[in-house]
Every structure is written in C-alpha cells, then in structure tokens.
Amino acid sequence: MPAQSTQSAPYTSATAPGALPLLGHAPAFVRRPHAFLAGLPAHGDLVRLKLGPLAVYVACHPDLVRRLLTEDRVYDKGGLVLDKAREVMGDGLATCPHAAHRRQRRMLQPAFHRDRLPGYAAMMAEEIAGTTAPWRDGDTIDVPAAMYRLTTAVTARCLFAAHERAGSLPVHESMDVITRGVGRRVMMPLPGVDRLPTPGNRRFRRARADLAEITRRLIADYRAAGSDHQDLLSVLLSARDEDGQGLSDAEIHDQVVTFLLAGMETTAAALSWAWVLLAAHPVIRERLHDELDAVLAGRPARYEDLPALPLTARIVAETLRLYPPVWLLSRTVATDTELGGHHVPAGATLLYSAYLLHHRADLFPCPERFDPDRWLTARPAPGTYTPFGLGARRCIGDAFGTTEAVLAVATIAARWTVTPTPGRPVRPTRSSSLSPRPFTATLTRRVR
Ligand code: HEM
Numbered sequence: 277m278p279a280q281s282t283q284s285a286p287y288t289s290a291t292a293p294g295a296l297p298l299l300g301h302a303p304a305f306v307r308r309p310h311a312f313l314a315g316l317p318a319h320g321d322l323v324r325l326k327l328g329p330l331a332v333y334v335a336c337h338p339d340l341v342r343r344l345l346t347e348d349r350v351y352d353k354g355g356l357v358l359d360k361a362r363e364v365m366g367d368g369l370a371t372c373p374h375a376a377h378r379r380q381r382r383m384l385q386p387a388f389h390r391d392r393l394p395g396y397a398a399m400m401a402e403e404i405a406g407t408t409a410p411w412r413d414g415d416t417i418d419v420p421a422a423m424y425r426l427t428t429a430v431t432a433r434c435l436f437a438a439h440e441r442a443g444s445l446p447v448h449e450s451m452d453v454i455t456r457g458v459g460r461r462v463m464m465p466l467p468g469v470d471r472l473p474t475p476g477n478r479r480f481r482r483a484r485a486d487l488a489e490i491t492r493r494l495i496a497d498y499r500a501a502g503s504d505h506q507d508l509l510s511v512l513l514s515a516r517d518e519d520g521q522g523l524s525d526a527e528i529h530d531q532v533v534t535f536l537l538a539g540m541e542t543t544a545a546a547l548s549w550a551w552v553l554l555a556a557h558p559v560i561r562e563r564l565h566d567e568l569d570a571v572l573a574g575r576p577a578r579y580e581d582l583p584a585l586p587l588t589a590r591i592v593a594e595t596l597r598l599y600p601p602v603w604l605l606s607r608t609v610a611t612d613t614e615l616g617g618h619h620v621p622a623g624a625t626l627l628y629s630a631y632l633l634h635h636r637a638d639l640f641p642c643p644e645r646f647d648p649d650r651w652l653t654a655r656p657a658p659g660t661y662t663p664f665g666l667g668a669r670r671c672i673g674d675a676f677g678t679t680e681a682v683l684a685v686a687t688i689a690a691r692w693t694v695t696p697t698p699g700r701p702v703r704p705t706r707s708s709s710l711s712p713r714p715f716t717a718t719l720t721r722r723v724r
Pocket of ligand 1: 662
C-alpha cells in the first residue's frame with residue numbers, strides 16, 4: 277500500500293545538477309526524458325530546470341502536485357507542453373484557459389455522463405470485434421499500429437456514429453501525423469524549429485488542414501440531418517450554456533480534434549504496454565485467461581461483464597501506473613504565488629509528471645514491479661496516482677478510456693496470446709505520450 281504523501285512543510289527546493297552552458301538540462305532531458313524525470317525527486321520537492329532559455333519548475337512531491345492541479349485559477353493551462361498542443365486543439369476543453377473552462381466543461385459533461393457509457397461500450401465492443409476480426413492464428417502484427425487502429429475506430433465511431441463507416445473515416449492518417457508532430461514539438465523546447473519549412477512540418481500542417489476539412493463536412497452533415505445519433509458529436513451540437521448559446525462550428529471543431537487527440541493515442545499506448553507486460557508475466561497472464569474463460573467463455577466482452585472482470589481492470593490500472601500515457605504536463609503561473617513555501621513568479625512554467633510520481637519507491641513499493649494485485653489494497657493519496665490528472669481539469673474521458681481498455685484487453689486476451697517477437701526490449705518513444713516504439717508480436721489463437 278503506498279505511503280501517505282502528506283508531510284508537514286518545509287518542502288525542499290533545488291536546481292537540478294548537471295546544467296550545460298546555454299542548453300541547460302535540455303540534452304539530458306531529451307536524451308532520456310523518463311529516467312531524467314524519475315531522478316528529480318532525489319534533488320528536492322520542487323526542482324528547477326533550465327531547458328535552453330526556459331527556466332521551469334518540476335513539482336516532484338504529491339502534495340505540490342495536488343495544489344498545482346486543484347488550484348487551476350493560479351496554475352492555469354499553458355507552458356511548454358500545453359502551448360504546443362494548443363496549436364492543434366485550439367481552445368478546446370483540454371487546452372482552453374481557466375477563464376473559458378467552466379462554461380465548456382459544463383456544456384460537454386453530459387457527453388460523458390455515466391448513463392451514456394453503456395451505449396458507447398456497445399459501439400466499442402463492435403469496433404474491437406471488427407478491428408480484430410481479420411487476425412489469423414500465427415499472424416505477426418505491429419502492436420502499437422494495431423492498437424492505434426483499434427482506438428481510432430472506437431473514438432471515430434463514438435464521435436460520429438451516424439457516419440456510415442465511422443471507423444474507416446480518413447481521420448486515422450491525419451491524426452497519426454498530428455500526434456507525432458505534437459510529440460516532436462513538445463520534446464523540442466528550442467523556439468522556432470517547428471516553423472521551419474521542413475518536410476515534417478509541412479506534413480504536419482497539411483494533416484491539420486485535412487482534419488479540419490473532415491470535421492467541417494461532418495458538422496455540416498449533422499446540422500443538416502438535425503437528429504440525435506447518441507454519439508459525441510450530437511451532444512456537442514445540442515450543448516447549450518446558461519444563456520442558451522450553443523457552440524460555434526469553430527468551437528465544435530476544436531472539441532472534436534481534442535477528443536480525437538486526447539482519446540486515441542492515450543488508450544492505444546496503454547493497450548500496447550499491456551501486451552508487453554502480460555507477455556513478460558506469464559503467471560499473471562494465466563490468471564487473466566482463467567478470469568476471461570470463466571466469464572466470457574470465448575465471446576467478446578460487453579459492458580455488463582465489467583463487474584466480473586476485476587483482474588482485467590487491475591491489469592489496466594497497473595499498466596497506467598507503470599506507463600502513464602500522459603506522462604508530462606505543464607501549467608503556467610497566473611499570479612505571483614508560493615508553492616511548498618517557495619516563491620514562484622507569475623509567468624513561470626511548472627511541470628508535473630505522472631511517470632515521476634508513479635515510479636517513486638516511497639509512494640509505490642517496488643515501483644518497477646508489474647503487480648496488478650497491489651490494487652487490491654492500495655488507496656493512493658490524491659496527487660499520487662494521476663494517470664487521468666486531478667481537480668477541475670481531470671480527464672473528462674477517464675471512464676470512457678478505462679472501459680475501452682478493459683473491453684479491449686478482455687476481448688483480445690480471451691481469444692489470443694500476444695507474444696512480442698524476441699529481441700531488444702520494447703522502449704518508449706520520445707514523444708508527448710508515453711507510447712512504445714514500434715514492435716511486432718505473434719498472435720496465437722487460444723484453446724480453452
Ligand atoms: C487511457 C486513456 C486516457 C488517459 C491516460 C488520459 C489522460 C488525461 C489526463 C492526464 C488529462 C489531464 C490533463 C491536464 O491536467 O492537463 C486528461 C484530460 C482530458 N482528456 Fe483524457 N485521457 C484518456 C482518455 C481520454 C478519452 C478517451 C477522451 C475523450 C474521448 C479524453 C479527453 C480528455 C479531455 C477533453 C481532457 C481535458 C479535460 C479538461 O480540461 O476539462 N481522454 N486526460
């Protein structure tokens with residue numbers, strides 16, 4: 277069980293050692309970002325870094341992370357990570373500033389109401405079955421690509437259910453280029469590089485324009501049809517604020533791109549890591565198979581099955597602990613403030629990392645061990661286990677994403693054993709989401 281995190285002040289503050297002239301900590305951070313961050317708590321609870329010309333603070337203690345995430349008026353959206361994401365998501369829910377957030381969140385919350393989940397889950401189950409239907413015994417698949425196809429199909433279907441072939445809308449290709457583009461831009465803190473006319477930057481801008489065109493056409497079709505299709509886009513179109521105002525087409529576009537970007541890559545990353553972890557832990561995989569055989573007897577998982585799949589849910593929770601897809605986030609300080617007894621000036625960038633917290637040995641005993649059963653007793657203090665963030669800006673799609681991941685792991689593992697091709701260990705990409713680099717696996721049909 278993780279230790280309680282609350283400590284009485286003072287919280288320590290320091291500058292991380294090893295800064296180079298001009299570049300500061302940027303080379304160390306870009307080279308091995310996850311290990312670099314995980315090493316920061318050794319220097320203090322609030323650690324200063326220099327990333328090129330940019331001075332940033334990293335909140336390493338759960339108490340400080342809790343304050344950072346719950347005081348969203350003081351610690352507003354902005355800074356290194358958010359500014360890059362804003363280039364694509366505009367002023368959608370995930371990137372809008374505090375001043376616009378309450379209105380948007382109130383308008384969009386009904387789209388993720390608990391009552392809607394069974395309907396989305398039915399669509400998810402169909403898309404999971406459809407995406408995995410062509411798989412054959414002995415096939416070799418590129419696992420991250422396959423999981424990305426699966427979550428694209430699910431997200432597109434739940435957004436645009438009325439579209440005849442939502443799963444095959446050409447959002448996949450644009451989103452792939454956009455997610456990689458955002459990832460690269462976040463990891464490149466030096467200014468100006470993303471405006472150079474490189475092929476990568478040109479591809480990024482073209483993909484952004486293509487996606488804008490697809491959503492513009494879908495919005496026009498939906499407005500013309502005027503009925504509720506029980507999907508996310510229908511809720512966006514019917515959302516009204518307190519004054520009875522709806523969202524403009526531009527606002528709906530930003531929300532659609534936000535849902536796509538926030539929902540596809542994150543869940544795909546979690547699913548890909550789950551197969552790596554299960555293959556490396558055959559005893560846990562056996563127990564998973566036992567659970568699935570008892571509950572599903574070989575059929576795909578449905579929403580009603582979720583309460584009977586506790587081990588599958590713990591496997592997803594533990595995967596999100598070891599590999600939180602949203603591993604690094606930033607905030608910008610709206611007014612001079614103090615954090616943990618230390619002055620932080622207005623305009624400063626603060627970072628927090630779920631990866632850093634989830635790998636602290638004082639919060640999660642043997643943090644590198646894949647141990648789904650720790651969740652039988654673990655009750656982490658707020659700010660300790662944060663795969664979905666915390667406070668007013670907590671993930672609006674947390675139940676959606678978790679349901680999708682549990683249904684996908686259950687449906688696939690019930691029928692297939694996924695065995696990564698032996699060779700080099702699977703490593704994370706250097707990107708804004710904690711996704712694995714491409715790796716292949718062999719599919720073996722299970723005999724119950
Ligand atoms: C495993 C899957 C997912 C993970 C790990 C994840 C993680 C997160 C995190 C950490 C945040 C907080 C960001 C911050 O504090 O700056 C967030 C926000 C958000 N997520 Fe997710 N997410 C997942 C799935 C989804 C899905 C499926 C959707 C939508 C379909 C979604 C939509 C959003 C939105 C709109 C926000 C912004 C919320 C706000 O600011 O009010 N996410 N997500």
